[in-house]
Amino acid sequence: MEPPPAITLAIPTYNRAALLRQTLECVARQDLDPASCEVLVIDNNSLDDTAAVVASFACARHAPRHVLETRQGLDHARNRAIAEARGAIIVFADDDILAEPGWLRELTAPLAADRAGHIGAVGGEVIPVFPDGLPAWLDGAHRPLAFRPDAGPLGPAQVPMGANMAFPARVFAAHGGFTTALDRQGKALFSGGDGEMIRRLRAAGLEIWFAPAGAVRHQMPASRLTFHYATRHAFDSARSRVVDRTGFPPGPGGPPFGYLSSRFAANIAKAAAFALAALFQAVLLQTGPARKSLVRAWRSCGYLYQIPRSLFGKL
Numbered sequence: 001m002e003p004p005p006a007i008t009l010a011i012p013t014y015n016r017a018a019l020l021r022q023t024l025e026c027v028a029r030q031d032l033d034p035a036s037c038e039v040l041v042i043d044n045n046s047l048d049d050t051a052a053v054v055a056s057f058a059c060a061r062h063a064p065r066h067v068l069e070t071r072q073g074l075d076h077a078r079n080r081a082i083a084e085a086r087g088a089i090i091v092f093a094d095d096d097i098l099a100e101p102g103w104l105r106e107l108t109a110p111l112a113a114d115r116a117g118h119i120g121a122v123g124g125e126v127i128p129v130f131p132d133g134l135p136a137w138l139d140g141a142h143r144p145l146a147f148r149p150d151a152g153p154l155g156p157a158q159v160p161m162g163a164n165m166a167f168p169a170r171v172f173a174a175h176g177g178f179t180t181a182l183d184r185q186g187k188a189l190f191s192g193g194d195g196e197m198i199r200r201l202r203a204a205g206l207e208i209w210f211a212p213a214g215a216v217r218h219q220m221p222a223s224r225l226t227f228h229y230a231t232r233h234a235f236d237s238a239r240s241r242v243v244d245r246t247g248f249p250p251g252p253g254g255p256p257f258g259y260l261s262s263r264f265a266a267n268i269a270k271a272a273a274f275a276l277a278a279l280f281q282a283v284l285l286q287t288g289p290a291r292k293s294l295v296r297a298w299r300s301c302g303y304l305y306q307i308p309r310s311l312f313g314k315l
Helices: 017-028 050-055 074-084 103-112 170-175 193-203 227-246 257-283 287-311
Strands: 007-013 037-043 064-068 089-093 119-129 164-168 207-219
Touching: 007 017, 007 074, 007 103, 017 037, 017 050, 037 050, 037 074, 050 064, 064 074, 074 089, 074 193, 089 103, 103 119, 103 164, 103 207, 119 193, 164 170, 164 207, 170 193, 193 207, 193 227, 227 257, 227 287, 257 287
Parallel strands: 007 037, 007 089, 037 064, 119 207
Antiparallel strands: 089 164, 119 164
């Protein structure tokens, strides 16, 4: 009987066939032995030609397997990958990344060397790139993680990105899969599944590592650099931070009322201040700064929306 692969690379995807093709081209060039690595594309109800794109790589060095997950949501797709995976290490990657041939080897090296089982997850560097250019008003808004220059454990407040993260498969058997109430579903930009999983593993005494050499380039196309997208992302990111801080569902003591009340009051002031700043900047025809101020005001509105909901244990 053929031995199982050492690594399972899982790529959840939803209606991004063109970007997925570029990602799979990079996957095909990985310098691992094909027998040691399986590739799963978890198709979360895509309506484009995702399945055909996956099929076009059937003869690639690292040929992907198409898996359809009909329950909508990123964490449903991730959990399906966990159920399908045969590797001792499961790598999750976004469908819009670009990577050098040594990416998977570098990302998984700390886990491969972790004989004592102290590491619960390893995040790699995520470097934003802009194939359609970066609007001037967004300059500085997207940066690499840059947690540390060498491979090693992260601090308690540092959380790697789910776009490029590896886990030993055993942690899911011991601690469960991703919480499906969190993270993206269809076009919604809510997040939090990554942070909730990392928090759970840390609570179990496991270390979270960063491997800067296991880097990917994260493509940010023009559709993700619009004012509309920025405001939606700011609003949902703020909601996600509240849920990440309070837990979902809240712990035995309920949500932290002191934290929520102080954040609510602070964000009333912030929302008003940034809205007034945007108005003043617009009058002066400073459109770029006005947009930035409105995005920050909308982020505060996300806090104001989610805090009352979290007090009652709702998303």
